[in-house]
Amino acid sequence: MQEVVCQKDDLQPGEMMESTFGRHSIVVCRSSNGEYYAFMNRCIHQGAPLSKGKLCGAPEPTDNVGEYNFVKEGDILRCPWHGREFDITNKGCMLANEKLKLKDFKVMVEEDNVIVYK
Amino acid sequence: MSQKQATKLHLIDTDIHERAQYKDLLPYLEQPYKRYITDNHWLQEKHMPYTQPSVAGVDRADARVPDGRPAGSDLSFMQEQLLDPIGHDVGILTGALDPSPSSMHGWYEMATALASAYNDWQIDTWLDQDERLYGSVHIAAQDPQSAVKEIERVGSHPKMVQVLLPIDDQLWGEPFYHPIFEAAERHELMIGMHHNEPPVYYGKWPRYFIEWHTLIPTAHMNIVTNMVFNGVFEKFPRLKLMMIEGGFTHMPFLMRKMDQQYKDLRHEVPWLKRKPSDVIREHMCFTTQPLEEMTKKEFMQVMEQMGSDEIVSFSTDYPHWDYDSPFDALPPGLDEDLKRKLFSENAKAFYPKLKHLRKER
Numbered sequence: 001m002q003e004v005v006c007q008k009d010d011l012q013p014g015e016m017m018e019s020t021f022g023r024h025s026i027v028v029c030r031s032s033n034g035e036y037y038a039f040m041n042r043c044i045h046q047g048a049p050l051s052k053g054k055l056c057g058a059p060e061p062t063d064n065v066g067e068y069n070f071v072k073e074g075d076i077l078r079c080p081w082h083g084r085e086f087d088i089t090n091k092g093c094m095l096a097n098e099k100l101k102l103k104d105f106k107v108m109v110e111e112d113n114v115i116v117y118k
Numbered sequence: 119m120s121q122k123q124a125t126k127l128h129l130i131d132t133d134i135h136e137r138a139q140y141k142d143l144l145p146y147l148e149q150p151y152k153r154y155i156t157d158n159h160w161l162q163e164k165h166m167p168y169t170q171p172s173v174a175g176v177d178r179a180d181a182r183v184p185d186g187r188p189a190g191s192d193l194s195f196m197q198e199q200l201l202d203p204i205g206h207d208v209g210i211l212t213g214a215l216d217p218s219p220s221s222m223h224g225w226y227e228m229a230t231a232l233a234s235a236y237n238d239w240q241i242d243t244w245l246d247q248d249e250r251l252y253g254s255v256h257i258a259a260q261d262p263q264s265a266v267k268e269i270e271r272v273g274s275h276p277k278m279v280q281v282l283l284p285i286d287d288q289l290w291g292e293p294f295y296h297p298i299f300e301a302a303e304r305h306e307l308m309i310g311m312h313h314n315e316p317p318v319y320y321g322k323w324p325r326y327f328i329e330w331h332t333l334i335p336t337a338h339m340n341i342v343t344n345m346v347f348n349g350v351f352e353k354f355p356r357l358k359l360m361m362i363e364g365g366f367t368h369m370p371f372l373m374r375k376m377d378q379q380y381k382d383l384r385h386e387v388p389w390l391k392r393k394p395s396d397v398i399r400e401h402m403c404f405t406t407q408p409l410e411e412m413t414k415k416e417f418m419q420v421m422e423q424m425g426s427d428e429i430v431s432f433s434t435d436y437p438h439w440d441y442d443s444p445f446d447a448l449p450p451g452l453d454e455d456l457k458r459k460l461f462s463e464n465a466k467a468f469y470p471k472l473k474h475l476r477k478e479r
Contacts, residue, residue: 045381059388065349066293068388082382096384097393 002117005038008109014074018051021105021116027051028107028114029088032074037088038116039077040103044094048081050102058085058095077102128458129444130208130465130472132405133312133362133433134200134251136244137190137214138236146235151228162222162232165315168327172439181437189437190214193247200436201250204444207462208472210279211244211253212312212362218284220259221314229258230268237272245277252471254282254310259290259298266301273305279469280360281307284314285337287321291348299354306470312362313337338364339372342398346376349389351401358468359402366404366430370423373398399426403468405433406460407442414449427456431465 005019011030018041019028025041027050041051057073076095077086085095092102105116140155147155154160173179174189181189181199190196201209213236219229233256245253255278257265272278281302283290290298290311302309316337324330338361351357376394384390390397412420421427434442444461452460466472 058385061391062388063352065353065389083385084381085385094381096381 002115004113005116006114008112008114014055016051016055016077026105026116029055029077031089032072035089036107036109036114038105038107039092043079043081043084044100044102045079045082045084048079050077050079053080054078126205127444128207128462129204129432130210130462131206131434132210132360132431132465133212133407133435134209135190135214135436135438136211136240137188138239139188139191143232143235143239146238147231151231154228167323171327171331174439176439178437178439178441193244197248200434201248206250208475209251211240211251212310213254213256213282218282218314219256220288221284221286222258226258226261226264230261230264233258233268234271237268241272241275245275252277252279254278254280255307256282257298259283259295260288262295262297266297269298269301269305269307273301273307276471278307279471280310282310282312285311285316285341286314287317289344290341291344291350296350296353299350299357303354303357308358308360308469310360310362311341313364335364335368339368342372342402343376346394346397347387347390349387351397352389352391357401360468361402361404362433363405363407363435365406365408365410366424367410367420369398369404370420373425395425399429403429403431403464405431406447407433407435408440409442409447412449414451417449417452427459428464428467430460431468432460
């Protein structure tokens with residue numbers, strides 16, 4: 001099964017949009033380096049629509065108390081409700097607990113089409 | 119002595135309050151501080167408006183020294199009433215110089231002098247007089263430079279096991295106080311925190327003592343939360359914290375709440391790289407008193423929700439009015455292995471300066 005979920009130009013790096021894949025609502029994201037990713041548009045915590053959140057960055061883990069190194073701008077999807085952070089470039093893993101991750105979909109780009117498939 | 123009391127407990131009692139009267143400290147005070155007490159009748163500020171809690175204030179009525187001195191002020195009587203009949207292996211002194219020097223408002227020099235005098239008096243009067251007794255380093259923590267000097271001065275004493283900080287309205291996890299933790303870690307001292315007169319009712323005194331006393335664990339929860347999220351244990355990985363006289367049954371709630379908050383708000387504290395409950399289980403221990411009355415089943419449910427039976431240590435809180443007897447405070451029927459942990463193993467594992475006791479038995 002495969003489906004065109006958006007056009008390449010629909011998203012600039014660091015942007016995301018809602019789309020559908022079969023019966024599923026999905027969120028299609030474009031990371032800071034231009035790659036495309038797709039996830040179920042439903043937070044694993046309480047089901048919030050992730051496409052209404054923010055694609056942003058996050059302070060990376062540090063050994064120094066009081067230090068903020070804001071990195072991965074455009075690669076971190078934050079849930080619109082509780083603000084949980086998921087790294088779209090790392091299989092949608094939650095930053096606070098990498099054992100927890102979003103449901104992700106395979107994505108390929110053909111000509112101007114962004115295609116989700118399984 | 120009853121049958122059950124004939125069994126030796128090998129108890130490490132993690133909260134015993136010895137008490138100094140000002141006249142006890144005079145030989146250890148330099149001038150001008152001594153004269154402020156003898157000539158000016160200086161007294162530390164007092165806040166708590168309640169004198170009615172029990173039949174003898176906040177002490178056991180039978181703990182007053184027979185010659186009339188306040189409870190906890192005489193070693194011989196403490197030996198006779200507590201250490202000998204119960205058979206303590208170790209008692210850890212947590213002081214009764216209230217309010218703590220660290221809680222004094224203003225005049226930090228006097229607070230520092232009092233803390234030093236108290237430490238010297240504690241060593242001479244208690245630690246050097248009974249091999250079972252271990253002590254706490256008192257400091258004036260509101261002035262971290264002087265506090266560090268005091269830790270350097272007495273912290274290497276082999277029977278000083280922890281630096282004592284009061285739980286009041288200071289947030290000890292803030293970086294301003296970190297030199298204290300650095301000095302403690304250097305001397306293999308843990309941190310002991312004991313509430314003094316914390317403002318648990320929005321900074322006010324409620325009408326009744328029963329209200330204030332019921333919610334003391336909330337003050338403990340404040341400082342546990344503060345210490346974890348301010349990254350104290352990430353910065354000082356060998357440091358541990360004994361939470362004294364607040365009990366432990368509130369901790370399953372707090373650990374679960376902190377873990378949930380961490381998932382939502384990790385971005386604010388990126389120096390914390392593991393679950394708050396993992397930090398707590400690795401770096402904290404909680405003294406039992408004042409125990410709520412529980413069945414064995416209820417007690418074990420709390421233990422299970424703590425995620426460890428190695429972060430709770432028994433304490434009597436002698437000679438306070440809500441003293442817990444090691445023979446009667448715990449629910450009956452607890453497994454012997456668990457009782458060994460609560461009565462001694464957990465405290466031995468917690469305090470580096472008790473490590474010489476670890477291989478006995």
